[in-house]
Amino acid sequence: MRPILLQGHERSLTQIKFNKEGDLLFSCSKDHVINVWYSHNGERLGTYDGNNGTVWTVDVDTESRFMVSGAADNTLRLWAVATGKCLYTWEFPTAVKRVAFSADDKQIVCITEQRMGYQCAIRVFNINREGDGTDQSEEPAFMFNPIGSKVTVCAFTLTPNVIVTGHESGKVALFNLKSGEEILNNERAHMDVVTDLQLSADRTYFITSSKDKTARIHDIQTLMVIKTFTTETPLNSAAIAPGKPYILLGGGQDAMNVTTTSLRQGKFETRFWHKVLEEEVGRVKGHFGPINTIAVHPGGTCYASGGEDGFVRVHHFDDSYFRAKPYGDLEIED
Template structure:
């Protein structure tokens, strides 16, 4: 697989995201800029400028009309994907670490950092899709402070008004956004900070990665751990490959200690694990530093990884990937 190298950032990547069709790839990094690329050839389509700090997180709606971003300048911003215009800005006392659209695009959830006496807060905003999108409500529809360990990642679940969160202590929880109550939790989901959470296509399960060197698949209703993938390196990101029984894991030693480790010891590869058998099936090298974020094309034809080295690498899968029989001679009907 020859990767396409996307060079559009000057500092390390924080999150990358495909749109629903998979023709666009959004990337944000610590250099205050969000880039959008064509995923098939790596051509840069444009940039979204306006943030005054590290852009931590980005998400795009199902029509690729609106995009939201969260940044260290304490803002949540709504952008027009096509024109690159910032349509609306919400301001908070602390940095926005994670944003996610609801499946029907009607709402956005965001997590703000626990800093300077302010508690970690989770807010849900209604997104007004009428007109040009500049007419938004400044006030959140719901807001609450999760008790105990601060939340680091979140996503909407298929259950109405319920979000799933990953926390600094390693716990995974379900919250009712209306009341702010914790409906269900798994305190021992991970033993260290949860670094990423990605939902399956139908929302019935999700995968989380953690600094405790493991990734796990959870049932989004009961939070039961279905599968565990244990590696020997801290993980920063985990993604599910649609159409194939694989999960992709990325991570590596902390950026601070990277200079003292060689590429091989640093474990900067994207790892492919078999989703059912919990076995590692392959690795893809390439980054000169930890992999911070991984995203898989919604059709499963390619994947992208963003690293501490400031590069995004897009790998289009070879024919052999689709011809391989992950279950032996058994054919699984979709």
């Protein structure tokens, strides 16, 4: 697979995201800029300027009409995807570390950091999709402070007013947005901080990655661990490949330790694991530092990885990937 190298950031990547059709790829980094690219050829379509700090997180709705971003300048911003205009800005006391749209695009959830005497907070805003999108409510529809370990990642489930969260202690939990109470948790989901959480296409299960060197697939209703993938390096991101029984893992050592090891030992490859058999099936090299974020095309035709080196690499899968028989001669019918 010859990668397309996207050079549009001056500092390390924090999150990348495909839109629902997969023709656009959004990338955000520590250089205050959000870029959008054509995924098929790597052409840069435009930038979203306006943040005054590291942009930690980005998400786009199913219509590719609105994008939302969270940054270290303590703001949550709503953007028009087509024009690059910032439609609305919410301001908070601390940085916004994670944002996500609900399945129906009507709500966004954001996590603000625990810092300077402020508690970690989860806020949910109702998005007014009428008109040009500039008329939004300043106040959150729901807000609560999760008790115990700090929340690092979150996403909406298909159950109304329920979100799934990953925490610094390694636990995953389900929260009721209206009451703010924890419905269910799995304290031992991971042994260290949960670094990424991505849902399956039908939102019935999700994958988490962690600094404890494992990635796990969980059932979204029971939070039971279904599969565990153990590597020898701390993981920063994990994604599920649609249409094939693979998951993609990315990580590497912390940035400050990178200079002391060779590339081979730094383990900066994207790892492909068999989702069912829990076996590693391949690796793709390329980054000169830890991989911070991985996203897979919704159609399963390519994937992108963003690294500490400031590059996004888009890999379109070869024919051999689609011809491969992941279960041997066994044919799986959809």
